[in-house]
Amino acid sequence: MMMLKYSEAATNFRELEDLGCTIMREVDARSMSEHPLLSQILFDRIVFNFPATALERSESNIRQIEKHRRLMKGFLGSAHDMLEENGEIHVTHKTTEPYSKWEIEKLAEDVGLCLVEKVRFRRSEYPGYSNKRGSGARADETFPAGNCCTFKFGRTT
Numbered sequence: 357m358m359m360l361k362y363s364e365a366a367t368n369f370r371e372l373e374d375l376g377c378t379i380m381r382e383v384d385a386r387s388m389s390e391h392p393l394l395s396q397i398l399f400d401r402i403v404f405n406f407p408a409t410a411l412e413r414s415e416s417n418i419r420q421i422e423k424h425r426r427l428m429k430g431f432l433g434s435a436h437d438m439l440e441e442n443g444e445i446h447v448t449h450k451t452t453e454p455y456s457k458w459e460i461e462k463l464a465e466d467v468g469l470c471l472v473e474k475v476r477f478r479r480s481e482y483p484g485y486s487n488k489r490g491s492g493a494r495a496d497e498t499f500p501a502g503n504c505c506t507f508k509f510g511r512t513t
Contacts, residue, residue, distance in 0.1 A: 358460050372461040380416045386430025389437040392428065398440045404431060405448040405485075406501075416454035432509070433467040438509055448477045448506045460507055 369379055372504055380393065385404065413433055428447075435445045441499045449460055479485060479501065 386427060387434055388431075389434040394438065397438065398443070399438055400440050400443045401446060402435045402438060402443070403446045403448075404435075406504075407447065407463065408451070421457050422453060425463060428458060428460060429463045429466065430470070432464050432469060436467050436469055436511060442510070444472060445508050446508045447470065448504060450502055450504045452503050464507070464509045468512050470512045471507060472510045473508040475508070476503050477501060477506050 374380055376442065378393075380391075383391055383394070385407070407424070407428060409420075409427050411420065414420065432445065432447075445464075446458060449455060449458070464471065
């Protein structure tokens with residue numbers, strides 16, 4: 357599926373494997389801490405750039421926003437359980453309406469995380485990174501990042 361949606365997927369996977377990375381597909385971000393290959397590993401950083409669910413409605417539709425919020429709360433809760441003692445979860449996300457309605461900072465707080473730092477996202481700090489739409493006929497296209505930040509969370513518990 358990835359190879360069909362994204363023109364550079366095969367090249368990117370090969371490059372990562374050549375660097376010694378383990379590539380796992382079809383891992384649910386909401387329950388990744390329960391995955392058999394991940395359940396015994398702790399991480400110092402877990403990064404999720406521009407998270408989103410499949411777009412079924414307008415981004416400003418309350419049902420679509422709630423769907424995104426469920427994804428994020430599940431991800432943050434699962435990632436919380438996978439952090440080393442001083443580890444961090446980084447989420448890069450748009451900060452304008454309607455994206456601000458996701459209330460990422462509140463969702464993080466709800467699962468025992470605290471905001472460590474919030475910095476403006478600069479694509480230039482991620483050489484080779486290209487954000488993609490993720491679903492639909494235009495999945496392989498980049499989207500304008502606009503005003504966005506990387507939220508860095510740590511464990512409170």
